[in-house]
Amino acid sequence: MTGQDTSHVCVRFFSVLREVCGVERIEVELPSTQASGEDLLDELEQHYPQLRSYRPTLRLAVNHTYEPPSVHLRDGDEVALITPVSGG
């Protein structure tokens, strides 16, 4: 059940973040339905302080689309933490 004043999002970790944080996927409850990507990152840093040094170059993808940290998150969103990509 979803609380009236909270949002639940799924957060995905990849590459170096998956290694340093030791997780691939977590569910996060945000204490607001007006939460932003920035709020999510602040919340994640509380539990994974290792994220701090990666934050300046981190991009967010919400439901498979790159979004700025100001993005408004909705209940059920999937948010991926994208460190600088290195394909090719």
Add this chain to the structure above:
Amino acid sequence: MKYLTRLTYNPIDTDATLRFLQVAEAGGICFFVGTTRRWTDGRETVELSYTSYEEMACEELERLAREALCRWPLERVCLLHRLGTVPVAQVSVAVGAAAAHRAEAFEACRFLINTLKEQVPIWKKEHFADGKTEWVQGE
């Protein structure tokens, strides 16, 4: 379908990919292949390993293909990336564009590989001969 995009854990079949690009309407095909290089700044690489946010990477590859088809008069486009371990000299990525004339094919192909390297959520890890490993951080 005018484009072929794929993430695969198998070796990339460059012959089959080139055949996809060879159509009667095209007179020029530009085909770029990226391979694992042995030496970087004096350090010897044994292999690269690639991981991906696969659901999004597949969508981004398709988006790039469609963007190239909008921006240039192309007959065919391809973007393929291998995941998992890619040993030295083997192919990790293949992108290509076929057009009536070579100018557009060259421009589109350069756009495809440059943008793939900036946008598609794939990450590589270097495995060095001394046993160390290192995630490569993109630009």
